[in-house]
Amino acid sequence: MGRRFIVTPKEDLTVLVEAERIKPEIFAGKTLDEIRELIVYEGNRRRKLGELFNIQEEKVEGEEISIVLRGDFSKVSRIGEEMGTGEIIIDGNCGSFLGYKMKGGKIIVKGDAGSWLGAEMRKGTIEVYGNAGDHVGAPLRGLKKNRAMRGGMIIIHGDAGTEVGAYMVKGTIIVEGNCSVLPGLKMSGGTVLIMGDCMGKAGARMSGGKVIICGKAGEILPSFYIDSIVPSVKAKGRKIEGPFYLFLGDVLENASCSGRLFVSVNNNPELKVYEELIESGGT
């Protein structure tokens, strides 16, 4: 039999809570009482999971472990850290570092997610129905790119913040709403798809992979060169209808300009000036 746990806060949380132990593999081999004994940190206090949250268990079909977090978890961070299997459903908002270093399984957030969503992710899927914070999929500051997102998929149906997919090596991030500045910063592989607008600086210092902006893109960095206009672009099996300007860059990171930046033609009329360069340059 599969197990489904329903976790709800006992009362409103007043300070940040760290709960890296909320993940299917840790719940899997434990009784409900044992799960209630798991340690979480409420600010600087060591607390038992059961002191802060009500936890119930339901038997369900199948083999899977799923954890449903119901209520406001916006102060709770590190849920699903390094999780490799099973499912976490957050029926509400959640805090930062959701699915940090995730290795597999699935996380669904029905509300908003905090910053560093899926940071340093390796595999698995995260789907957010609301908005996400900054640094989606990014590694901690000052690390080499070998710790960046290397696989998996993050879908955000709402908006996202700055630096979506920074340093990404592989994997896919889809933002259906808008994002702030610097999507795809320093990425060397994988795909960042922004269905809405971006506030600018897209693809900064990228050396590989794809950044696709379907809405307004703001000013294109001068370190990108116009290549052509393409009718559509493929992202993780989806065909996105264009047309798109295709820019290559970032020349400051990689002189061969092997990163590809796709920007909607129709939503960015101020980029029309580049069309002359396509015709004359014959690239």
Next chain:
Amino acid sequence: MAGLNLVLVTGRSLSQGEGLDIGKTTKDYFEGVAIIELDGEDLEALGVVEGGKVKVETEYGSIVVRAIKSRRKHKGIAFMPMGPWASLVIDPNTYGSGMPTLKGIKARILPTDEKIPGIKEILERIYNIRVKEIPKETLSEGESVSTASRVIDNVACSFCGCLCDDLEVEVRNNRVVKVRKACSLGSSKLLHSRENRILNPYVRENGVLVRVDLRSAVKKAAEILANAKYPLLYGWSNTSVEAIRVGVELAEYIGGVFDNTSVICHGPTIQAVQEAGFVTSTLGKVKNYADLIIYWGCNPLNAHPRHLARYSAFAKGIYAKSRRDRKIVVIDVRETDTAKVADLFIKVKPNSDYELATALRMAIRGYDIESGKVAGVNVEKIRELAEMMVSAKFGVIFYGLGLTMTQGKGRNIEELIRLAQDLNEWTKFVAIPMRGHYNVVGANQVSTWTTGYAFSVDFRRGYPRYNPGVTSATDLLNNGDVDAALIVASDPVAHMPAKAVENLVKIPVVTLDPKWSLTAVASTVVIPVAMTGVEVGGTAYRMDKVPIRLKKLVEPPPGILSDEDVLRMILEEVKKLR
């Protein structure tokens, strides 16, 4: 009603700086800070006369202030000095950096007949703080013991990051009576050191601040901090290294967050250093060598008044002997006072410094730039600047909050550092941040050597961790993530975004300050302290990380201890409780 859509920039100004020492409840402060500077043409378009009232509306709030005609033209850009009025309309969102967006905000300006709220009104109406009972205290003149005065020389000025150490201070009857060589900000601090002082400890009881003895105040403060699940210890840039060291120890002991004011100034610079490194020098190197000086996103003539004469543009050096031996460039979104002394002024489009740095890096490497204009600047002009840079013998970029507070934040600085690093292939180039408070660098230094991180240090799990954007004072307060605060040598109620202030005033706050700050007025426990650099000595670090000893010039008011001593008392008391 006719309105105008402008880009709002906030920042330090001379009168805002002087006001810090006269007191924020004074008329001077109100007149100097509850304003917005608008271009003459913009004023005209609004149909508002100079000195008339306008309403500033942004996505984040609105406020009525007085409109001032800016001395220099910057059509389309509106400037507000940092302070409680600007705090109500800035973008509190830090975009994961810890730094709220204080510059480059879209704003709508409208003429209005509404009243400009005073400080009291802001505190009462907006933040719900009872201020009727701000205790009035006057420091007694004391017996006139003698009329003899003494002059103390080589005094280091404890106002801004310049830490000029050549001041001559005349003291008579335990009072500073004359200050020579200092700028107006520095002398204002010293000459007004006795004004607006807190002279007794206070504890809030039934909503009212009640005078208590030091011991009870310390005890109450310790209770608040020891009982907190997640306290924030914030400020630290206007006190000595000695006090900061005790602050770190206290934060570690109680499992709190230790954050200093660089979170709202050069925190992004620190994040950039973590990505790219740095290339820098002390100011003496600039004074002696630099033949190209670029001020980017900073306005030292207003924020660091003696910087140009003592360390940079006008300084007399060994190789660069005077202004004539140097080329000066200013890059800013508006023509500032500093821009007036420049050989080349580059007006960059707001929020486009990253683009400009990119283009400069490309130009010095000889890459093609396809667009004719980048960041609102003609590419020819960018090439001209690039040429100046590579042909300089010793170049320096001084950069300020115009880069750290705008879109891109730390990434702007990262590009600027990379630009300076690149330039070392051709010549000698360094980049130096213009740090604001006199010891904000010291706060970074102590924090780094004791914990490994320069700011936003989180001790909740018993060892230092770091994540601005999550554990930064701004974000913690914006989101209401902490349950108590200790504020030392800072006034977050005046300078933090309104959203953060709203949450701060809901939790118990302990404030250590020599003067009645807005935060002190709103606190649960207020403990007066001696003024560092005036009444108590200690070490401070200049903007280029040169440590300088501050001097004790006069005795503190009777019974008033240093930050360090009070913090030690609190720490000892906390140890009894937890």
Next chain:
Amino acid sequence: MDLLIKNGFVYDPINGVNGEVLDIGVRGGKIVDPSEVDPREAKVIDARGKVVMPGGIDIHTHIAGPKVNTGRLMMPSDHYFSFMKFEKGVHRSGTGKYTPSTFLTGYRYARMGWTMAVEPATPPLKTLHTHEELDDTPMIDKLCFLLLDSNRILLDYLSQGDLDRFRTLIVWFLEATKSYAVKLVDPGVAISWSWGRGYGLDIDDEIEPYGITPRDIITSFCRVNQELKLPHTIHVHCNRLGIPGNYETTLKTMKSTSHLSVGGEVNIHITHAQYNSYSGESWFDLGSGSEEIAKYVNNHAHVSLDIGQIDFGTAITMTADAPFEYALFHLSRWKWGGAEVENEAASGIVPFKYRKRNFVNTIQWCIGLELTLLSKDLWRVILTTDHPNGAPFTRYPKIIALLMSKNYREEIFKKLSRRGLKKSILPSIDRELTLYDIAIITRAAPARLLGIDNFKGHLGVGADADVAIYDIDPEKIDLSRDYMKIKERFSRALYTIKGGEIVVKGGEIVKEVYGTTYAVKFREEIDKSLLKELEEKFREYYTISLSNYWIPEEGIRHLRYIYCG
């Protein structure tokens, strides 16, 4: 409380004690005759079957000051994953492996049985910063070496031939900054680096605009150093560090002071000699120059050195040799920190990784060990890793094991670059150091070279009671075969005693103490007319006033002067 350490195998080279079973008495922070300690009143430590040595002394380790702190700032990755938790009433918290925070630095030294460390490169203008960090570094005694080779005012006098002023000013700088010895880093290079030049500057190249050479700088400082009777010799990071073929420069540097040596006394210390012992013309035909260096040192008593051993893995290179760091940045292309201090010095920081299969790194790794194993007088060859340049200081136990065990070396050889090993002589060396040798290169010799061997680095009566006890029974453990045990036991001292107090037990901190900061003080008065002149020079050159440059004594936690002259 008095201590009585009973029946340990004592290794105390200064007193010629080589593994004899002895009792050591401790009273009032000093070593006393064991008969003076009443075992009923004292805490008795049963050291039967254990090794007892004086506390370790690190003569060259970048642990504090402006450069180290910016290294910390630049490398959050070093701090995220390595940390120590706060323990109420016992010790503070900290982070970092390569650039540990100050508290952690002290704890880690103490856990290995080390009780003293030298910060070897502090720019005078920022030495107050260095002292503030050293004040926050617990468990160990400390001191710092002052960067003086590129000091503009000193070079002014030197190039004008005013050696009196030159000499007096050295005294003034050392006293003003409360430091201990003269450090010369790639002598003169920071002057050229002001214009972005200076990479590869050799000992006889002229330094613009002074018209003098690094040789002039080295010999002049050496002469003054001897005249002033400073407790330590000049501490020299040779020119052309990290450049193939540089062993010749190193030989020239050593020779440059041979004629100045009186009665064969040591008058120059070559630091992290490994980085300056390369033969070959390029990185592709790099070879080990250790034989030539070792030969010179064996035949000339006026030179001492420390090895600057590397270990494989991450390191953070940081040195006052700024042009070298900039060159290194071109190899790593990740982060570069470069800083300059007006009129005095420059520095650089570049994170780096030494790889086992790498040809160059293999040779570097061999050279450090070769320099030690080829030495005929270990009293002049000190163990260092030039922390954190070659490796963090926490690798000392590993390096000790390597020096003591050919088996261990051969085990490592298997993973190294074959081409690199072929160019090295290490594989042909059979020598294995003894515990007595180790006590020399980590305790006795550094104390002697620092000129404090009358009260540090030994266990004779009257010495400071800094003692390390290791759980090693030389009669039971085969030191050559059980090398992993050597490594492990040296990593976690059974006891560390600092100033007579037990501070580490079973490899864990049990008590936090703060050591002493040593500085030199001269008996001679400073010529007043020089100070007047200096005030003028300061106004011209510096951006702070002369009076604010002087570091007051009360700013330093436990300051103790070593008088000289």
